[in-house]
Amino acid sequence: MANKILVFIEQRNGQIKKSSTEAARAAADICSKLGGYIEAVSVGNEITGLETIGGYGVSKVTHLKNHELANYSSSAYSEVLTRFVIENNFNLLFFSNTSMGKDLAPRIAAKIDAGIAMDCVALKVEETEITATRPVYAGKALIDLKINSLKKIFVLRPNIFNPGIPSDSKAEVTVNNIETVNLNVKVTDVKKSDGKFDVAEADIIVSGGRGMKGPEHFHLLEELAQELGAAVGASRAAVDAGWRPHGEQVGQTGKTVSPTLYFALGISGAIQHLAGMRSSKYIVAINKDKDAPIFQVADYGIVGDIFEVLPVLIKEIKKIKS
């Protein structure tokens, strides 16, 4: 049986998430290696730019549309998507490992009795089988796995799969108006947090730990973050001390992140912190203790007093950004 592949395109406020372009490209690659047919689906009300998915190798997108679908609803989204999957006989599904993907994909898995692999960081095709690699124990170990059920779902970690440069191809977008929507679980409001960027999605993260000595000094991090267009993160020590909100925590009991650039400022590098950020492409550490474990994973380190180094770093960054 030829594979019928479906990739889920996530929207928030009608805008397509970058992680969905990564998933589209990865799924299209799998399709070309495995053989089969691929299309994409998105759920929402007004969505802009769905045709651009064509540039990532998926030439058909179905938009499941209703004004009640503008905000995510686990009951509504999972119901309309499951119906779409069953009616069109898709057997291989791809999602992104985002807040929405993590909530939605398992519901589809339970409804269609599919094996589901979360947080995949690599996919490989050998003959007719997909092998996925995913971190476990917050990245302290990696497993290779395969899914043995007829229907399979792979959920891909954002910021890992390269979406490549999009071509000019436009996908054919079909709008499928949904008549009734199950709002048993209903989002009544969405509140944005103060910070501009979230650690889970940011390309650059500026994180502070116990070495920041108190909440009053985090304005330095915020200033650096603003210059770099970065998100502010924090170690568990800083969060548990009440200096920063838990939403900023990076590490095993916080968020696992893989930005392009990670600044660890006044963070010694406890094993549970390293687990959450070690897959960052470049790590910069500034710490006064030259033996701090953070230097074991840092690409670039400065040994010194954070309060002496940081203002100079902000000044230098400002210089090059102006």
Next chain:
Amino acid sequence: MKIAVCVSHVPDTAAKINIGSDSKNIDQNGVTFVVNPYDEYAIEEALKTKEKFGGETVAISLGGDANKETLRKALAMGIDNAVLLKDSGFRDSLSVAKALAEEIKTQGAELVFFGKQSVDYDSSIVGQLTAELLGYNCISVVISFSLDGNKITCEREIEGGKEIVETALPALITAQKGLNEPRYASLKGIMAAKKKEIIEKQPVAAQNYIEIISMKKTESKQAGKIVGTDSSAVPELVRLLREEAKVI
């Protein structure tokens, strides 16, 4: 009202992980196991809900005898009853969810709390799968929970903010850090927990769809260079980030 809380028994987050001789699991030698950190928030919320509205609480765990330690901790914190679904083999998330859903049904619990993920396999989906199998409403990654009659209102953490979500019983909630401050078990609670019976049951069989081919340790990153000491090293750091790494 019957309230269930599902708990897992996991390596301490401070534990170093080594791979076992089968290359598919970790080597458990010398590893301290604890209550999954997120499950402590789930236990606390179950207790708070019972204190407010009355009812009965039950903790359910799937695993080997070692999981009794985690169930005892739940009892010591104040959970009324504990059930161990005894199974020491590997189960994937969906297979775990099938076993838990069956037990929750048997218990007749109409409100269920999970931790948002267990810090071993980190899939963060067992709660959602279980809810779906039960046909319960579900809100995941919850940082605030309130119940008013039949109506539930939660705050759910998402990228860059939070959603305010409403639903109704029967429901399953997965707890995120920030939901509450888990209580410490009192000495009296610890003593009482020792006397309580942990009911052992055979979980329903379910096929694994996920097959682990191999497990390996993450290669430790090559330590980079110390650019220098104090602020005099900053210009060189900035140069490296621009010219060598090309990231700013």
